[in-house]
């Protein structure tokens with residue numbers, strides 16, 4: 375899939391860089407991928423106004439919402455992120471962006487409560503039926519043996535996170551979110567998922583392959 379990118383973007387932190395040239399995002403060094411995605415989202419969508427209630431936001435009230443909720447596999451990429459105020463982010467809970475826009479138009483609190491309960495139940499049921507709440511065309515069933523040496527592994531994988539993934543898999547026989555890969559097969563998100571899959575002989579996982587993101591080789 376193609377992620378939304380600004381025409382111009384440059385970011386650096388210590389020995390890590392991210393920049394856009396001709397519609398491709400290049401990442402060099404040990405960059406925090408999610409942070410880069412947040413910065414790109416602010417560049418594309420602005421950071422001064424809540425894109426749900428339209429009220430101004432300050433550094434104190436600014437948050438980023440996952441339009442398709444993170445709980446149901448919604449990834450941290452600009453296509454799925456929206457700058458908003460804390461109140462909207464909290465009111466939205468596990469509704470999708472479309473559902474929340476309808477919710478905002480409702481007048482009474484009881485209407486709102488009823489609507490949000492209904493949506494969240496519906497979203498949960500969809501997710502339970504092994505479907506992430508994201509567009510199907512974003513997803514690729516990926517054979518993990520295709521991932522060669524270009525991968526961050528071991529050193530950065532947190533034990534607690536791995537344990538959580540492992541427990542989740544035992545309970546549901548699936549993973550909580552798709553992994554995110556660059557065009558040249560670097561793992562940008564989901565190291566624990568891949569490590570769990572490799573250790574347990576699971577061949578295929580759901581992946582978002584970002585066709586316009588390339589990791590440069592000197593990354594660690």
Ligand SMILES: [Zn+2]
Pocket residue numbers: 424425426427428429458459460461462463
């Ligand atoms: Zn708001």
